[in-house]
Amino acid sequence: MRHAHRIAPLVVVKAEYSVAVRDVEHNGVFATARELGLSLIASSSLRGGLLTAGAAAIERMTADHRHQPRTQDALDDLERDLATLAAQWLRLDNAAESMIRRAAPARNDPAERRTTRRATGADEAARPYGHRARGTPARDSRGRPGANTDSPPGDRPRDSSKLMTAGSGKAEAMNLGPEASADAAYDVIVIGAGPIGQNVAARARAGGLSVAVVEKELVGGECSYWACVPSKAMLRPVVAVAEARRIDGAREAVTGSVDAAGVFRRRDRYVSDWDDSGQAQALADMGAHLVRGHGRVDGPRRVSVATPEETIVLLTALHAVVVCTGSLAAVPDMPGIAEARVWTNRTATDTSKVPARLAIIGGGAVGVEMATAWQGLGSAVTLIARESRLLPKFEEFAGDLVGASLKESGVDVRHNTTVTSMRRPSPSGPVTLFLDDHSEVEADEVLVAVGRIPLSGDIGLETVGLTPGSWLDVDDTCRVRGVEGGWLYAAGDVNHRALLTHQGKYQARIVGNAIAAQAAGQAPDTSLWGRHAATADIHALPQVVFTDPEVATVGLSADEAGRDGRDIRVVDVDLPTTVMGARLYADHYVGQARLVLDSATDRVLGMTFVGSGVTELLHSATIAVAGQVPVSRLWHAVPSFPTISEVWLRLLEALQAGEQM
Template sequence: MSEKETRTYDVVVIGAGPVGENVADRTSAAGLSTVIVESELVGGECSYWACEPSKALLRPALLYREAARFPGVGSAVTGRLDVPAVLKHRDRMVADWNDRDQVDWLDSAQVDLIRGHGRLAGPRQVTVHTPEGGAVRLAARHAVAVCTGTSAALPPLPGLDTVRPWTSREATAAGDVPRRLAILGAGVVAVEMATAWQALGARVTLIARESRLLGRVEAFAADLVAERLREAGVELRFGTTITAAERAGGPDDGVHLTLADGTRLVADELLLATGRAPRTADLGIETVGLTPGRWLDTDDTFTVTAVDGAWLYAVGDVNHRALLTHQGKYQARIAGAVIATRARGATLDTGKWGPHAGTADLEAVPQVVFTDPEIAAVGLTTEDAARTGRVVDVVDYDIGRVAGAIQHDPGYRGRARVLIDPQRGVIVGATFAGAGVAELLHSATIAITGEVPIDRLWHAVPAFPTISEVWLRLLETYRDQQNSAAPGEAG
């Protein structure tokens, strides 16, 4: 087939990260011919520059800190982390930035792969510019799914072109530990990388325009993380930002930073963790009436609402609904089912929690922040409830009072909070902060998505002694709150 001919598939997927792979897997399994287009490594940002390498850097740091605090173990923990071994582990977790296994998986799923930069060229049309300088034209009978994700959003900082700053990619892929690392930002990337690189030997300064870390989680959880970062030696500077940056002289002279409060400091590397931008600037979306560089708005079936014909889908981070890999994969499973159902001419079931609706994006988005301590959250926070006018009962409990937590760490510091809808008697939000709480998150997610009544949760018995016993303590606390609020009832 010549490059001028058009190759026709049922489905064309642009972007072979976890989201694109899941869309392609679902449509191919439904019997639809599917091709996926990727300009970089198959497996995408998460596999090579985000989720996998960051957690590979963080796990040794968190394990070391837990062991150093534990009676009878701390005295045996001597010296610093073995940095070369940690970095080698990180490299192994990203397969040395080789996507051969991922390509083999696509082949096993009967999904064709075209390497190159894909751009829309009109309705249901995609042109792929290949690394060899050629072009491949694709046509989609049923759907084009845009799964291009996001890239780092850089601030308009004077001198940025000379600084050569780190983004999340450089921060997770670096081969050497900087002696001094400055981080601009207060979100997940900022705090996780501060945790990891400080443990590996860097002197870290975190600079945040905000007044606290992690503005989207409960304040008590963010405060615990800030406390531990300070204890570890990270300098936190809140309420300011960088106004100028310059990499003066040779590479050993570092980056000279000027802050809004007049402070000057020098770092060997500057990590900009100031948000994400959609990868739509060079996607050809103007050919279907959309504006390049903007997020792609969708309905709950992940169909792009501004394009007629129900053929263009935006799945994962690019639609700005929930910028998390696992949530993007959830969207991909639904979008794949939607595409297959429409291809059969069948009717969609888009009711709440239906198979063709991304309800969890609105009701129950789970997230773990892999810091010391961990933060695990799903559903509403108290700030969400206040902002939207939702009436909720707030229930807090000190996780360190649970027997399983004391077994985990006699000096355990942590806290749990659940938000309960008093009218329906169900949990609508949960946040846990403490060591090992990531494993509590799925039970909270099930409680919210299943709308499990509080009365039924009393019959979900936590094993003793585990940290999950905090669920029973939260229920008991809520019962006591209700009793104390009811006049004339015995306590």
């Protein structure tokens, strides 16, 4: 017990303790319960002070208030939880020395905690999960701080340098000493406080469960600061100007180019200058506790957190641990790539300098979006794609129309081309890319957008028999397969079902609801389209590519449906020639729509739209696919005239005409 003085000032309080205190507050027990809490905090001896104070307080409460029937359950709960509390502190007695040994050799290099917003290139690819580029992010669309959940955000600043203690939802903060450790129990522990982790926490809290959320970087995650939000904030001004130039009477008003400095100011506003205090406060407002640090699974239902203060916090999950660590841009291993200091999506969305020449490697969604943005901001962009067309996972016409538009805007698009090596002799000089067709491309910066890898390499998977660095294989409730006891879940990119923020948030809602149901003794509904099954990941996955023209798709493509062995009908419509709303939207509108229909059920399997403004059509298609709406009912959904949504009617007419042939 020679280390007891180092950990004695810590309080370990289960969430139900606070609930019980609130329940009996009006019956005169609050003062006694508070006295007990103060005794626990002030205890200078784990065995003596804690148990003596706890036993005395319980004795006083039970003796004085057993005669009050309406508080009996609360008192019983409080007794049980305080007994659990005492057991936890006794475990600290035996674990104190080993915990302090683990904290002493800091697992975080001090250099990792420098006040810097990002690491780029090969350094970024090598960074373990949670390396906190310690700045601070995001606000809502009106500039207010808030969480990336489906609940109203909070808007009060938060001192994020402090750790959250277990206990009530009031988010009290506690500074831990340099060698201190804390042990706390929660119903649910979430590793990763991005949009997915926040939504897990929100649903678990709505189910009455206590939640701890562990995060070492910025609360809000990749989407809020280096992906969805900043990229769209950068793209919208570029696309708006391009659209204005396609409308007679408006093009005359466009007398200059896009103001890059203004675009960067707009982006910075939408990422709150990388300040996460608003989102951290939103977690506190929902009653979840934020623990800053690098979280690792530490055996069954346990998570250890290496905090910025070089302490180890040990957390225990009564019901579930949910991994929401996301993914990281993949950087290929090729000669010269380290010295080239390539960009990834992070650099491409948080830099405020426009390179004169930008080479982009990758013809997928990130590649074409960033080509659109940076060409519009003034870079001369070269887009290098291995495939014969852009957006190879989409309907073929989507890649063709986007590619044609990029070329028209001045982007040099190279198909069927692979970069074999790079060279950058001077850190401030240009990069030369050597291609497999023996040609060369010289650029001032290089953006690599060739895919993602899971952020699971340093989160303790080996302690539960899983492979570090792997995608986590999950069932339709997002429960990780191969883990005894079924307590481990994974939502979002890290499970590789759908690398899209909105789909990860959908999974998070499924996970939070499933855990809450099981905690309440209910069997989860895992049937197709059941409340606790992420069926939409397979059958109704929506996705948007924010290029010019936009691409919006949901469900199965014609190729995917055909590979599934389905008997399908495919209907295509050219938007400008058939839809008046499209022609009014832009004088030289370019776009196409495709409907994939299951012939056996007469239901929509998939939809793809390409064109300006089509992103707002997508949810109607998503409802049709997820709702399994038959074509006979779609005839009764009347589109307003003259809008682009009339494409629905034109698709049905084309389908009917094909049937009559």
